[in-house]
Amino acid sequence: MSVRYGMLALLERRSMHGYELGRELEGELGDEWAVNYGQVYTTLERLVRDGLVVQSDTVEVADAPDRKLYTLTPAGRAELRGWFLTPLDTTETRRDELFAKVLLGLTSDVDVAEIIQVQRKRELRRMAELTAAKERLDAALHVAEVLQLDLHILRAEATVRWLETAEAKIAKAAGSGPERLRVRDEVRADQGGQERGGEARGAGERTRAKGRGRT
Amino acid sequence: MSAVAVREVEQLFHLGKRNVVHALRGTTLEVSDGEFVAVMGPSGSGKTTLLNVMGCLARPTAGHVEIDGADVTRLKDGALDRIRAKDVGFIFQGYSLIPTRTALENVTLAAEYAGIGRAERRTRAREILDRVGLADQADQRAAELSGGEQQRVAIARALVKSPRLLLADEPTGNLDSVTAEEIMELLRTLRTDDQAIVMVTHDPRMAAYADRIVFLKDGRVVDEEQLRSAHRV
Numbered sequence: 001m002s003v004r005y006g007m008l009a010l011l012e013r014r015s016m017h018g019y020e021l022g023r024e025l026e027g028e029l030g031d032e033w034a035v036n037y038g039q040v041y042t043t044l045e046r047l048v049r050d051g052l053v054v055q056s057d058t059v060e061v062a063d064a065p066d067r068k069l070y071t072l073t074p075a076g077r078a079e080l081r082g083w084f085l086t087p088l089d090t091t092e093t094r095r096d097e098l099f100a101k102v103l104l105g106l107t108s109d110v111d112v113a114e115i116i117q118v119q120r121k122r123e124l125r126r127m128a129e130l131t132a133a134k135e136r137l138d139a140a141l142h143v144a145e146v147l148q149l150d151l152h153i154l155r156a157e158a159t160v161r162w163l164e165t166a167e168a169k170i171a172k173a174a175g176s177g178p179e180r181l182r183v184r185d186e187v188r189a190d191q192g193g194q195e196r197g198g199e200a201r202g203a204g205e206r207t208r209a210k211g212r213g214r215t
Numbered sequence: 216m217s218a219v220a221v222r223e224v225e226q227l228f229h230l231g232k233r234n235v236v237h238a239l240r241g242t243t244l245e246v247s248d249g250e251f252v253a254v255m256g257p258s259g260s261g262k263t264t265l266l267n268v269m270g271c272l273a274r275p276t277a278g279h280v281e282i283d284g285a286d287v288t289r290l291k292d293g294a295l296d297r298i299r300a301k302d303v304g305f306i307f308q309g310y311s312l313i314p315t316r317t318a319l320e321n322v323t324l325a326a327e328y329a330g331i332g333r334a335e336r337r338t339r340a341r342e343i344l345d346r347v348g349l350a351d352q353a354d355q356r357a358a359e360l361s362g363g364e365q366q367r368v369a370i371a372r373a374l375v376k377s378p379r380l381l382l383a384d385e386p387t388g389n390l391d392s393v394t395a396e397e398i399m400e401l402l403r404t405l406r407t408d409d410q411a412i413v414m415v416t417h418d419p420r421m422a423a424y425a426d427r428i429v430f431l432k433d434g435r436v437v438d439e440e441q442l443r444s445a446h447r448v
């Protein structure tokens with residue numbers, strides 16, 4: 001997302017100066033949203049150009065340059081509402097290195113179960129750290145921080161669930177040549193829906209203990 | 216000292232004459248006082264069997280079980296029953312409350328089995344129900360409570376006797392994710408520093424509350440990961 005909508009949302013509350021906008025964006029959404037003032041003013045210029053924001057007033061400040069106050073227009077309000085209610089495209093498009101490791105590992109000398117296990121432990125450790133951080137916070141007072149930690153925890157969980165799914169399906173098909181290709185297709189399909197990993201779990205896992213002896 | 220330890224435990228189940236299931240194969244696991252261990256592993260890997268052996272609900276075919284440093288493997292049934300009633304608190308996925316009894320009665324009964332005197336057990340039961348947030352539901356029958364509330368009663372029931380060891384088998388398996396989190400936070404805040412927990416779970420988010428994760432596979436501990444220093448004791 002561009003800083004654009006964050007700024008529109010802040011201006012919906014009240015008119016602000018550029019300086020305030022930059023500061024509040026970071027204050028509201030956390031460090032990850034820190035912007036420099038160059039970015040703030042470039043964005044404001046574009047918003048004014050597009051008629052979403054107007055420069056409403058200039059406040060005189062003693063011993064400092066006058067500050068321009070920005071205000072949301074009705075068109076800006078409509079634009080903001082459109083952003084809130086249009087579903088985002090969350091499809092993962094980047095190349096996933098973990099996926100590549102597991103798939104390429106299938107035809108390599110390496111033990112895929114080990115690739116999976118080291119990554120699983122890594123994710124679980126991170127989840128434990130995030131969980132500990134969350135426990136130190138009062139959920140009623142630190143809503144933004146807690147929700148951000150939840151987001152990271154749940155994404156790590158999706159990775160763990162996918163690893164379990166992959167492990168079970170690979171173990172099930174281990175040994176039989178042509179099956180291998182089918183595993184690839186399944187793993188690939190699951191990867192597309194990683195967020196839903198939890199549901200894919202049970203079935204493959206059940207057959208796993210029987211399907212595989214550790215070599 | 217260790218709160219519970221199983222050493223080289225074997226567990227065989229005979230299904231008819233020829234069919235034998237080898238559920239635990241030389242499993243060794245030691246849990247320190249105050250340590251919180253999560254047990255993960257695929258379905259059928261022996262997690263529940265391990266928990267049952269630790270909690271003296273089942274006798275292993277071979278190997279040793281120690282509770283609080285004492286070998287309990289060869290104790291008579293009566294002695295094992297007493298240990299279970301006094302020193303071990305169980306929490307199950309399906310809550311296992313007596314549905315027709317009130318929350319308070321369910322908790323009081325566990326205190327009675329543990330040998331706590333009549334007057335004290337009622338006070339303690341009320342107090343612990345209050346701490347799990349169920350002061351107002353104490354006199355409601357278990358069957359009338361929601362799943363999350365029933366699991367809180369089960370936690371109260373397990374903790375009322377101040378056991379050395381808490382054993383939980385998928386305690387959040389039936390709950391939605393926010394309720395599950397609340398249950399984990401209750402467990403972590405209510406137990407005392409010297410109480411150990413062993414929790415079986417499939418849920419990585421619940422395992423993330425533990426000090427250590429132990430991975431079980433085909434009846435063996437195949438790996439483990441220290442998540443936090445078990446600084447409690």
Ligand SMILES: Nc1ncnc2c1ncn2[C@@H]1O[C@H](COP(=O)(O)OP(=O)(O)OP(=O)(O)O)[C@@H](O)[C@H]1O
Nearest residue numbers: 228229230236238257258259260261262263264265
């Ligand atoms: N009482 C029993 N009689 C016969 N077989 C049993 C008994 N209890 C467990 N088993 C077998 O022992 C193996 C381990 O079972 P266990 O219940 O410990 O698995 P688990 O890891 O808890 O699995 P899940 O995650 O599905 O609960 C399984 O093959 C199971 O069928």
Ligand SMILES: [Mg+2]
Nearest residue numbers: 262263264384
């Ligand atoms: Mg089980």
